[in-house]
Amino acid sequence: xxxxNEPAGRPSWAARRRFSGAFWRRPWLKGAGLLGLPVGGxxxxxxxxxxxxxxxxxxxxxxxxxKIVHSWGLGNFRTxxxxxxxxxxxxxxxxxxxxxxVTDVILAFxxxxxxxxxxxxxxxxxxxVIVLLPLWSSYLARIYAWRLILSNEGALNWxxxxxxxxxxxIAYTNWAMWIVFSYIWLPFMILPIYAALERxxxxxxEASRDLGAKNWTTFRRVVLPLALPGVVAGSIFTFxxxxxxxxxxxxxxxxxxxxxxxxxxxxxxxxDLPFAAAFAIVPLAVMAIYLVLARRAGAFEAL
Amino acid sequence: MRRHHxxxxxxxATALVVAGLAVTAAGCGSSGSSKxxxxxxxxNLPTSIGKGEGKLSLIAWEGYTQPDWVxxxxxxxxxxxxxxxxxxxxxxxxxxxxGGGQYDMVSAxxxxxxxxxxxxxxxxxxxxxxxxxxxxxxxxxxxxHNTVDGVHYGISLQWGPNTLLYNTQKVTPAPTSWSVLYSxxxxxQITIPDNAIQIADAALYLSKTQPDLGxxxxxxxxxxxxxxxxxxLKQQRPLLKKHWGxxxxxxxxxxxxxxxxxxxxxYQTNTLEADKVPVKxxxxxxxxxxxxxxxxxxxxxxxxxxxxxxxxxxSTPKVQAQQAIYFGETxxxxxxxxxxxxxxxxxxxxxxxxxxxxxxxSIKFWKTPLADCGNGKTDCIDYNQWQKAWTEITG
Numbered sequence: 001x002x003x004x005n006e007p008a009g010r011p012s013w014a015a016r017r018r019f020s021g022a023f024w025r026r027p028w029l030k031g032a033g034l035l036g037l038p039v040g041g042x043x044x045x046x047x048x049x050x051x052x053x054x055x056x057x058x059x060x061x062x063x064x065x066x067k068i069v070h071s072w073g074l075g076n077f078r079t080x081x082x083x084x085x086x087x088x089x090x091x092x093x094x095x096x097x098x099x100x101x102v103t104d105v106i107l108a109f110x111x112x113x114x115x116x117x118x119x120x121x122x123x124x125x126x127x128x129v130i131v132l133l134p135l136w137s138s139y140l141a142r143i144y145a146w147r148l149i150l151s152n153e154g155a156l157n158w159x160x161x162x163x164x165x166x167x168x169x170i171a172y173t174n175w176a177m178w179i180v181f182s183y184i185w186l187p188f189m190i191l192p193i194y195a196a197l198e199r200x201x202x203x204x205x206e207a208s209r210d211l212g213a214k215n216w217t218t219f220r221r222v223v224l225p226l227a228l229p230g231v232v233a234g235s236i237f238t239f240x241x242x243x244x245x246x247x248x249x250x251x252x253x254x255x256x257x258x259x260x261x262x263x264x265x266x267x268x269x270x271x272d273l274p275f276a277a278a279f280a281i282v283p284l285a286v287m288a289i290y291l292v293l294a295r296r297a298g299a300f301e302a303l
Numbered sequence: 304m305r306r307h308h309x310x311x312x313x314x315x316a317t318a319l320v321v322a323g324l325a326v327t328a329a330g331c332g333s334s335g336s337s338k339x340x341x342x343x344x345x346x347n348l349p350t351s352i353g354k355g356e357g358k359l360s361l362i363a364w365e366g367y368t369q370p371d372w373v374x375x376x377x378x379x380x381x382x383x384x385x386x387x388x389x390x391x392x393x394x395x396x397x398x399x400x401x402g403g404g405q406y407d408m409v410s411a412x413x414x415x416x417x418x419x420x421x422x423x424x425x426x427x428x429x430x431x432x433x434x435x436x437x438x439x440x441x442x443x444x445x446x447x448h449n450t451v452d453g454v455h456y457g458i459s460l461q462w463g464p465n466t467l468l469y470n471t472q473k474v475t476p477a478p479t480s481w482s483v484l485y486s487x488x489x490x491x492q493i494t495i496p497d498n499a500i501q502i503a504d505a506a507l508y509l510s511k512t513q514p515d516l517g518x519x520x521x522x523x524x525x526x527x528x529x530x531x532x533x534x535x536l537k538q539q540r541p542l543l544k545k546h547w548g549x550x551x552x553x554x555x556x557x558x559x560x561x562x563x564x565x566x567x568x569x570y571q572t573n574t575l576e577a578d579k580v581p582v583k584x585x586x587x588x589x590x591x592x593x594x595x596x597x598x599x600x601x602x603x604x605x606x607x608x609x610x611x612x613x614x615x616x617x618s619t620p621k622v623q624a625q626q627a628i629y630f631g632e633t634x635x636x637x638x639x640x641x642x643x644x645x646x647x648x649x650x651x652x653x654x655x656x657x658x659x660x661x662x663x664x665s666i667k668f669w670k671t672p673l674a675d676c677g678n679g680k681t682d683c684i685d686y687n688q689w690q691k692a693w694t695e696i697t698g
Contacts, residue, residue: 085698151559169491171561172545254545256698264694271397 057277068274076278086261090282093257096174097242100181101189101235107182108189108234109227115190116197131187139184143251146180147171150252172254180252181242188241189234196230197223232294239290243283258283348429349607352615356606359613361386362398362409364596365550366570366630372622380616382609390549391498392669393690399424404603407610410460412594413448414500414669420449420456425599427454432611435618435636442663443635448670449597457599458614461623463632463654464591464666465504466584468567468575470557481508481587483564485535490542494556494565497546499686499693500669503592504566505539506532507667511589521592521667523676529684529692536696546697550574557582569631569654593666627654 023030058072080086115127134142149155150171157167170176200223208218246259256264258279265276294300359382361368368386377383387406389395392415399409399419411419419425430436436444436458443459450456469478474489481504484493495501503521509532510518518528544562547553553571556562558580565571572584598614600607616622623634624642633655634643640651651657676683 083695085695089698147555148559151561153560171559250548254543261694261698271400 053277053280056274057281059274059277061272061274076275079275080278080282086279089256089261090258092174092255093243093259093283094286096177096181096257097239099178100185100242101238103178103182104186104189104238105193105231105235107186108193109231112190112193112197112230113223116194131190134184135187140247140251142184143180143248146176146183147252150176150179172252174253174255176252177248180248181238181245184248185238185241188237192233192237193227193230196227196233200226229298229300232297236291236294240283240287243287348427349432349611350429352432352611353608355380355382355609355612357381357383357609358606359384359408359609360406360606361613362389362395362402362406363387364389364410364630367410367596367626369626369629371629372617372625376613376616380609380612382606382612384613388549391496392500393498396422396424399601404601404605407601407604407606408613409599409601410596411457411599412596412669413446414671416448416457416597416599417671419599420451424602425456426602426604427456428458428600428611428614430455430458433458433615433618435615435620435623435638438620438638439618439635440637440660440663442660443595446595448595448668449599457597458618459635460596460598460617461627461630461632461634462593462595462663462666462668463569463630464586464593466567466569466572466591467587468553468557468565468572468582468584470560470563471581471583473560473563477583478564478585479588481589482512484566485539485542487542489564491544492561492563493539493543494545494547494553494562495539495543496553496566497548497697499689500592501566502529502532502536502689502693503667503669503672505535507592508589509535520677522670522672523678523683524672525676525680525682526684529688533692533696540696570629573629573631591666593668595668627656633658 023033056068057076058074060069060071060073060075061067062069111127111131115124119127147154151157152167152169152171154171156170160167170179204222204226205218208222213221244259246257246263249255249257249260262276262280265272265279361384363386365388368384373384373386387398389398392412395409395411395415396418399406400422409415409419409425411425416425430444439459443462445453445455446459449459467478467481467484469483471477473492474483483489484495485508495504506518506521506524506528509516509528510521513531516528516531518524524532545552545556547556547565550568550571553562553565553567554574557565557571557575558578567584569584572582575582598617600610600614604610617626618636620634620636620638620642623636623639624646626632627634627639628643628647628650631654634640637656640656643651643654643656655662672684672686672689674683674685675681
């Protein structure tokens with residue numbers, strides 16, 4: 001169309017045609033053009049950083065000058081293995097991450113089920129907004145809010161006092177961390193489960209009923225297996241986010257996570273980056289094992 | 304085909320999540336700071352303060368850079384001040400080493416200053432450019448924590464004791480000894496700083512309660528004394544509500560009623576009292592550890608003129624008095640006492656600005672524990688071991 005208005009011989013027009021022609025003749029160029037920037041950025045920012053982390057874990061720190069010695073050794077991993085302090089910290093981190101994940105599944109599943117299969121479209125929108133609303137405010141602000149709720153003279157004990165119940169000392173304990181983590185990551189569990197439940201066709205459930213299955217049997221043998229990939233996807237979020245966090249333990253806890261030890265070694269105690277890198281590999285390894293198991297369970301089939 | 308696609312997708316998602324986690328877990332990772340052993344000798348010290356560079360970047364203890372005295376300084380000199388609070392001496396040392404030339408000055412306590420001097424992170428300063436230097440108390444003109452072989456690496460600022468803070472309504476009778484911090488009676492109501500130098504507080508307590516250990520200096524501990532101290536801190540661990548990182552954390556703990564007893568600085572007491580929280584502090588009968596701070600100039604400072612102007616400014620009697628009252632510490636400048644009483648009657652005596660030299664000597668000031676005990680023996684536990692033990696205690 002536009003060719004009629006513009007004289008055919010204009011150089012810019014010809015160049016443009018050659019340009020798009022090249023893409024048409026070589027489809028791989030299209031892919032490269034689209035993916036070049038994101039893949040380049042991914043390699044440069046994600047993978048390179050990971051590589052540096054992995055390599056520096058084998059370096060060490062000269063105790064006198066405080067400088068990094070660029071020679072290979074397993075010293076950092078040996079320290080991690082032999083000091084039971086680090087076992088305790090890793091165990092606590094993984095344990096609370098697991099507890100948070102289980103809690104979030106229990107809380108999120110009924111909620112997501114109601115949203116996906118029972119709520120009217122209008123109610124569903126309202127529920128969506130309620131789930132997403134906390135994400136619009138700062139993560140720090142929400143943790144500080146919990147600090148105020150749980151503190152000795154906070155909202156929780158004030159309400160308990162009003163009801164004539166004894167005061168609870170939850171602030172700055174592992175219980176506080178469990179509550180706050182479960183709260184903060186809950187939306188990341190609800191959304192994937194919702195997505196999985198919403199995709200189950202109604203006629204599967206009708207077919208199950210036609211074949212004589214009771215409600216509970218239908219749920220157990222049709223709904224649950226089809227929702228499982230969503231549950232696993234959500235658990236990857238809640239588990240890995242808890243595993244990598246170090247701010248919540250500082251603000252509402254009284255103990256350390258792996259991230260706190262990493263932070264202390266980067267800024268604080270000794271600027272021992274190699275040791276920090278070595279400890280940072282622990283949650284990485286845990287997560288890798290978790291993902292392999294999740295894959296075996298078929299969690300990625302529905303992606 | 305489709306199945307294959309899904310598998311690829313699955314694996315790339317796996318890789319992405321792992322990579323994302325790594326970034327979260329590792330925090331930031333700029334590798335290695337290069338240190339140039341800046342060996343400025345006394346001969347090439349500046350002899351006058353030049354024109355200000357318009358900027359000054361400080362690492363300070365919380366409460367050391369209040370607008371009350373920073374604003375007039377900025378107005379007068381045109382040096383725009385940015386300050387970063389640090390919660391411990393370790394953090395200060397790390398920031399100075401890691402930051403390159405990012406920071407001009409640091410308000411280092413005695414346990415950090417020696418490390419900074421040895422590491423070549425700070426450069427000598429000329430006290431002749433600080434007119435108020437001659438009014439400083441004798442002990443802080445050339446103290447061993449900032450003066451090496453007659454070379455001044457920085458100018459002293461303020462000093463004070465680490466105190467025992469308690470809630471007057473919840474803790475009765477009023478405590479007189481550090482023993483309350485180790486007493487199961489107050490389980491879940493105690494808070495102490497998250498700082499390896501805190502081991503010295505426990506050692507000081509043991510030096511009085513278990514004299515047979517033979518602790519004379521809480522920073523010079525042999526293996527047996529060190530083990531006993533660490534054992535005491537491990538015993539104390541379950542009694543703690545929380546280890547506080549920044550002074551504001553401890554203030555929150557006391558305000559919300561989560562803690563009623565704590566190892567503290569006078570700054571927290573002042574802030575809490577201003578908020579009408581019923582607290583008091585004291586130096587218990589066993590004595591106290593304390594700090595003597597120095598403004599030190601980074602060897603890579605880009606704004607040395609502003610840095611000298613700042614040091615000059617904070618040494619003047621008025622600013623010394625303001626800071627002493629605000630933080631609750633003792634000024635190095637003896638001329639600050641009458642001004643303190645003008646600003647807040649009785650404050651000169653309250654913060655010991657008129658106390659005799661013996662009071663200064665009674666405080667065990669923070670210093671870096673070294674293997675060299677100072678008495679010819681070299682069997683003391685060095686700071687690396689202190690840090691390791693601290694990780695074990697708090698982990």
